[in-house]
Amino acid sequence: MRKPIIAGNWKMNKTRDEALQFIYAVKDHVASTDVVESVVCAPFPYLRCLVKRQGAFLRVGAQNMHFKSAGAYTGEVAPEMLTSIGVSYVVLGHSERREMFNETDETVNKKVHAAFENGLTPIICVGESLEQRETGATNAVVDTQTVAALEGLTVEQVKRVVIAYEPIWAIGTGRTATAEQANETIGYIRSVIERAYGREVAEAVRIQYGGSVNPSNIKELMAQEHIDGALVGGASLDPKSFLSLVNYQG
Numbered sequence: 001m002r003k004p005i006i007a008g009n010w011k012m013n014k015t016r017d018e019a020l021q022f023i024y025a026v027k028d029h030v031a032s033t034d035v036v037e038s039v040v041c042a043p044f045p046y047l048r049c050l051v052k053r054q055g056a057f058l059r060v061g062a063q064n065m066h067f068k069s070a071g072a073y074t075g076e077v078a079p080e081m082l083t084s085i086g087v088s089y090v091v092l093g094h095s096e097r098r099e100m101f102n103e104t105d106e107t108v109n110k111k112v113h114a115a116f117e118n119g120l121t122p123i124i125c126v127g128e129s130l131e132q133r134e135t136g137a138t139n140a141v142v143d144t145q146t147v148a149a150l151e152g153l154t155v156e157q158v159k160r161v162v163i164a165y166e167p168i169w170a171i172g173t174g175r176t177a178t179a180e181q182a183n184e185t186i187g188y189i190r191s192v193i194e195r196a197y198g199r200e201v202a203e204a205v206r207i208q209y210g211g212s213v214n215p216s217n218i219k220e221l222m223a224q225e226h227i228d229g230a231l232v233g234g235a236s237l238d239p240k241s242f243l244s245l246v247n248y249q250g
């Protein structure tokens with residue numbers, strides 16, 4: 001039985017005061033980690049103050065990191081820096097980083113390795129563009145991205161990754177993939193993992209859906225066989241909305 005994982009991704013939003021208001025509003029109301037893992041992925045400057053106030057069940061994630069431990073990489077943040085302040089998760093390979101910040105399958109893979117070396121759980125994003133979906137390339141795209149991201153990991157590490165399937169055309173557009181479309185592609189990603197690592201591993205890996213998830217569609221998405229959680233942008237910013245998402249079972 002895979003434990004659901006719901007993660008908010010604030011992207012580049014909120015002031016420090018807004019971040020604090022959010023954490024005080026939600027920290028004592030998120031579902032127990034016995035039933036769901038709840039994560040908020042915030043901008044770097046707020047991570048420490050969120051960790052300090054995260055409460056019993058909420059966990060904090062970063063939205064990116066470098067794969068190196070230290071060095072002359074102006075403006076970058078090392079994995080060790082994140083763990084040293086109590087961050088537990090890191091989003092890697094988000095399509096916005098692939099499109100705008102030269103993130104490649106190779107750098108994503110290096111970052112996944114670095115995440116495990118430092119005790120961080122990677123949330124690895126994969127997903128196709130609208131053009132790729134319309135030309136029937138969806139499976140090939142997520143296949144390539146998934147295989148590349150997991151390259152060189154041990155079986156135990158593969159079992160612990162979280163993959164977020166985010167069709168680019170559904171991000172921030174209000175145009176959600178249907179629950180069936182999301183389930184179908186996530187099922188395909190699971191088959192890719194099975195091909196490489198066997199059935200037991202594929203059954204253990206948690207795969208989220210991301211792209212215009214909100215309190216109205218979370219239940220239908222989570223009812224699908226292969227969908228184990230959600231990576232949520234816009235609808236994770238408001239405390240009430242975030243709580244509806246992480247408490248979708250309540």
Ligand SMILES: O=C[C@H](O)COP(=O)(O)O
Nearest residue numbers: 009171172211212233234
């Ligand atoms: O990381 C989150 C995704 O990019 C989804 O964003 P969205 O929920 O605003 O569509």
